[in-house]
Amino acid sequence: xxxxxxxxxxxxxxxxxxxxxxxxxxxxxxxxxxxxxxxxxxxxxxxxxxxxxxxxxxxxxxxxxxxxxxxxxxxxxxxxxxxxxxxxxxxxxxxxxxxxxxxxxxxxxxxxxxxxxxxxxxxxxxxxxxxxxxxxxxxxxxxxxxxxxxxxxxxxxxxxxxxxxxxxxxxxxxxxxxxxxxxxxxxxxxxxxxxxx
Amino acid sequence: xxxxxxxxxxxxxxxxxxxxxxxxxxxxxxxxxxxxxxxxxxxxxxxxxxxxxxxxxxxxxxxxxxxxxxxxxxxxxxxxxxxxxxxxxxxxxxxxxxxxxxxxxxxxxxxxxxxxxxxxxxxxxxxxxxxxxxxxxxxxxxxxxxxxxxxxxxxxxxxxxxxxxxxxxxxxxxxxxxxxxxxxxxxxxxxxxxxxx
Amino acid sequence: xxxxxxxxxxxxxxxxxxxxxxxxxxxxxxxxxxxxxxxxxxxxxxxxxxxxxxxxxxxxxxxxxxxxxxxxxxxxxxxxxxxxxxxxxxxxxxxxxxxxxxxxxxxxxxxxxxxxxxxxxxxxxxxxxxxxxxxxxxxxxxxxxxxxxxxxxxxxxxxxxxxxxxxxxxxxxxxxxxxxxxxxxxxxxxxxxxxxx
Amino acid sequence: xxxxxxxxxxxxxxxxxxxxxxxxxxxxxxxxxxxxxxxxxxxxxxxxxxxxxxxxxxxxxxxxxxxxxxxxxxxxxxxxxxxxxxxxxxxxxxxxxxxxxxxxxxxxxxxxxxxxxxxxxxxxxxxxxxxxxxxxxxxxxxxxxxxxxxxxxxxxxxxxxxxxxxxxxxxxxxxxxxxxxxxxxxxxxxxxxxxxx
DNA sequence: CATGAATGAGTTTTCATTCAT
DNA sequence: TATGAATGAAAACTCATTCAT
Numbered sequence: 120x121x122x123x124x125x126x127x128x129x130x131x132x133x134x135x136x137x138x139x140x141x142x143x144x145x146x147x148x149x150x151x152x153x154x155x156x157x158x159x160x161x162x163x164x165x166x167x168x169x170x171x172x173x174x175x176x177x178x179x180x181x182x183x184x185x186x187x188x189x190x191x192x193x194x195x196x197x198x199x200x201x202x203x204x205x206x207x208x209x210x211x212x213x214x215x216x217x218x219x220x221x222x223x224x225x226x227x228x229x230x231x232x233x234x235x236x237x238x239x240x241x242x243x244x245x246x247x248x249x250x251x252x253x254x255x256x257x258x259x260x261x262x263x264x265x266x267x268x269x270x271x272x273x274x275x276x277x278x279x280x281x282x283x284x285x286x287x288x289x290x291x292x293x294x295x296x297x298x299x300x301x302x303x304x305x306x307x308x309x310x311x312x313x314x315x316x
Numbered sequence: 317x318x319x320x321x322x323x324x325x326x327x328x329x330x331x332x333x334x335x336x337x338x339x340x341x342x343x344x345x346x347x348x349x350x351x352x353x354x355x356x357x358x359x360x361x362x363x364x365x366x367x368x369x370x371x372x373x374x375x376x377x378x379x380x381x382x383x384x385x386x387x388x389x390x391x392x393x394x395x396x397x398x399x400x401x402x403x404x405x406x407x408x409x410x411x412x413x414x415x416x417x418x419x420x421x422x423x424x425x426x427x428x429x430x431x432x433x434x435x436x437x438x439x440x441x442x443x444x445x446x447x448x449x450x451x452x453x454x455x456x457x458x459x460x461x462x463x464x465x466x467x468x469x470x471x472x473x474x475x476x477x478x479x480x481x482x483x484x485x486x487x488x489x490x491x492x493x494x495x496x497x498x499x500x501x502x503x504x505x506x507x508x509x510x511x512x513x
Numbered sequence: 514x515x516x517x518x519x520x521x522x523x524x525x526x527x528x529x530x531x532x533x534x535x536x537x538x539x540x541x542x543x544x545x546x547x548x549x550x551x552x553x554x555x556x557x558x559x560x561x562x563x564x565x566x567x568x569x570x571x572x573x574x575x576x577x578x579x580x581x582x583x584x585x586x587x588x589x590x591x592x593x594x595x596x597x598x599x600x601x602x603x604x605x606x607x608x609x610x611x612x613x614x615x616x617x618x619x620x621x622x623x624x625x626x627x628x629x630x631x632x633x634x635x636x637x638x639x640x641x642x643x644x645x646x647x648x649x650x651x652x653x654x655x656x657x658x659x660x661x662x663x664x665x666x667x668x669x670x671x672x673x674x675x676x677x678x679x680x681x682x683x684x685x686x687x688x689x690x691x692x693x694x695x696x697x698x699x700x701x702x703x704x705x706x707x708x709x710x
Numbered sequence: 711x712x713x714x715x716x717x718x719x720x721x722x723x724x725x726x727x728x729x730x731x732x733x734x735x736x737x738x739x740x741x742x743x744x745x746x747x748x749x750x751x752x753x754x755x756x757x758x759x760x761x762x763x764x765x766x767x768x769x770x771x772x773x774x775x776x777x778x779x780x781x782x783x784x785x786x787x788x789x790x791x792x793x794x795x796x797x798x799x800x801x802x803x804x805x806x807x808x809x810x811x812x813x814x815x816x817x818x819x820x821x822x823x824x825x826x827x828x829x830x831x832x833x834x835x836x837x838x839x840x841x842x843x844x845x846x847x848x849x850x851x852x853x854x855x856x857x858x859x860x861x862x863x864x865x866x867x868x869x870x871x872x873x874x875x876x877x878x879x880x881x882x883x884x885x886x887x888x889x890x891x892x893x894x895x896x897x898x899x900x901x902x903x904x905x906x907x
Numbered sequence: 908c909a910t911g912a913a914t915g916a917g918t919t920t921t922c923a924t925t926c927a928t
Numbered sequence: 929t930a931t932g933a934a935t936g937a938a939a940a941c942t943c944a945t946t947c948a949t
Contacts, residue, residue, distance in 0.1 A: 628736020
């Protein structure tokens with residue numbers, strides 16, 4: 120059994136394991152051994168492939184973002200109109216996969232870690248900008264630049280807030296979370312339409 | 317240098333130092349030495365008074381919550397009517413003191429730590445419930461139980477989300493944050509008034 | 514309320530508390546705070562009176578020995594004849610006071626501490642010699658120097674062994690312990706009488 | 711320098727070093743650094759293999775007991791008759807290896823530690839029971855159940871007592887210790903034979 | 908006489924990381 | 929490619945002891 124071409128397999132297994140471990144514990148307080156163990160390899164191998172825990176974590180965040188982006192792109196492509204684009208983004212944010220206990224807990228842990236690790240901060244800022252621009256792509260045609268900006272900002276904050284509340288175990292269920300954000304958007308748009316008439 | 321009655325002084329200095337240290341580093345990754353050093357005492361004294369790091373942290377969260385509650389109570393007392401009560405709560409959440417980089421970073425760190433330390437989780441849940449009930453006390457008379465519930469939920473999520481974004485350095489400034497939440501509330505109430513006419 | 518003449522009272526309270534604490538925990542792993550707390554004073558006062566934990570412990574051992582000696586002296590005085598003197602010593606060794614769980618545990622702890630603290634070792638050697646000479650005072654007239662020596666040595670070892678087994682919770686009850694040593698002595702004396710006829 | 715299969719070697723070296731260190735100091739007051747240093751490894755490695763000091767100590771006691779049992783089994787196998795079995799057990803208890811200053815001091819330290827650590831207590835109880843049953847296996851055929859019980863109990867106490875006295879530096883030499891216990895047994899059996907005729 | 912305040916020195920434990928194989 | 933072996937550095941926690949009052 121040739122042991123060739125293992126690198127991509129191991130890297131994937133390790134970043135998945137890192138997210139899993141961090142999500143399970145709800146904090147960065149996981150050891151390389153934990154992570155490597157979950158991936159079925161030795162801690163030394165994790166180092167071999169990533170150089171340091173720092174790098175492995177950063178790569179894991181990147182993987183999470185890639186995943187989220189792919190989901191968002193797919194959902195946007197399927198959206199029939201501007202309004203549907205906005206709903207698509209919201210739906211992805213609260214999909215079973217993204218809004219699972221584990222992934223939410225991992226996100227929150229990464230947010231905190233961003234304070235210490237600039238690279239993580241950079242990556243999360245990218246996510247924040249992308250969420251904003253995704254929302255804007257649907258809202259701008261409906262509300263105009265300035266109002267869209269305000270509505271998107273509010274929706275984004277609400278989404279992040281619902282994540283934090285979920286992590287605390289105090290937030291609404293998946294379905295209600297979607298309703299809350301949709302309601303915010305709908306009410307804002309409705310008010311806008313009324314005024315501009 | 318009085319040598320008696322130091323206990324309350326030291327306890328206060330230590331919980332303040334803990335929040336300061338955690339806020340500065342943006343995570344629980346602070347040592348008892350860091351904290352004690354900021355308070356101008358030895359790590360051993362911190363243990364002497366609190367028994368463990370765990371207890372010191374919990375006490376610090378309690379102190380933060382007491383502070384927030386006192387601010388909220390003061391602000392509510394000064395509010396002339398229901399609508400003003402809602403604005404008072406929002407204003408307190410984004411006051412210079414509560415929305416400072418340091419305090420926001422500490423809050424976020426505590427949120428993550430809540431995953432590991434049930435006591436912290438309990439305390440943060442209390443905060444979440446109190447924020448909700450404070451908002452409800454103003455909104456219920458204006459919107460009725462069920463709609464008030466929805467509006468408060470959305471506002472609370474938005475507030476928490478703005479905290480997380482602030483911690484990431486990606487959020488709006490203090491003033492815009494208030495505007496965003498106020499706008500959410502105002503729009504929701506306005507829409508409601510329109511419908512119920 | 515004059516605070517004069519407290520010294521002997523405090524010293525007694527502290528040595529008693531030390532034995533109590535060590536007996537309760539079954540090892541020297543007691544803190545000055547434990548001891549002082551049991552004596553109802555501050556750790557600082559214990560230091561004031563004894564200078565160091567080392568000295569307090571040594572004084573506690575001395576106190577235990579004084580007590581044992583007083584009991585032995587009383588019992589010997591009441592003994593009608595040589596044989597009764599031997600039984601008196603055995604009875605004292607297994608009296609309710611000396612053979613209590615607490616005192617036995619303290620003795621054992623002191624034995625171990627003697628390895629580290631020469632002063633404790635010196636004191637325990639005094640006890641060993643005194644036990645031996647007390648037994649000898651009764652046995653020599655009955656068995657002659659050389660045989661008395663052997664019988665006393667065996668009895669002393671048996672007594673110490675019964676202490677160790679009691680500490681482990683594996684030994685016989687107080688009454689059976691006495692019977693065992695008495696049986697050893699009686700059998701030895703009886704065998705001796707038979708031979709010397 | 712082979713780099714594989716070190717685990718059993720290190721484990722053995724560490725338990726040996728623990729007994730050595732505890733024996734040398736005569737108490738449990740040895741640090742992981744002491745022990746690891748004697749074994750020629752870092753304290754971290756000791757933790758790596760045993761998880762905690764507690765576990766390392768327990769394993770060391772187990773090792774001591776295994777050793778003693780092996781010696782006893784060997785000696786019993788070589789014994790020609792019942793009386794020889796009894797002597798074999800006594801001889802093993804006072805063999806050069808088991809009755810060395812170091813091992814005796816370690817035993818005593820373990821006895822005290824048993825008060826605090828239930829696992830150690832359990833192990834020492836096993837030893838006490840085994841010593842008893844080993845003595846009984848030789849004595850019962852010679853003296854009958856009830857008398858054998860009493861003789862064994864006395865002999866076991868005497869053996870333990872001689873250990874404690876050795877640790878204190880107050881006991882008889884190896885040879886005299888054996889003579890004392892043998893004399894106890896022989897006298898008891900002789901008295902018994904005389905009576906039952 | 909008595910103590911609350913305070914600490915230095917020491918101990919166990921954890922963990923990312925390195926390295927020889 | 930992969931790992932078992934090993935450690936240095938750091939952190940929480942303990943406790944005898946000192947000192948000012």
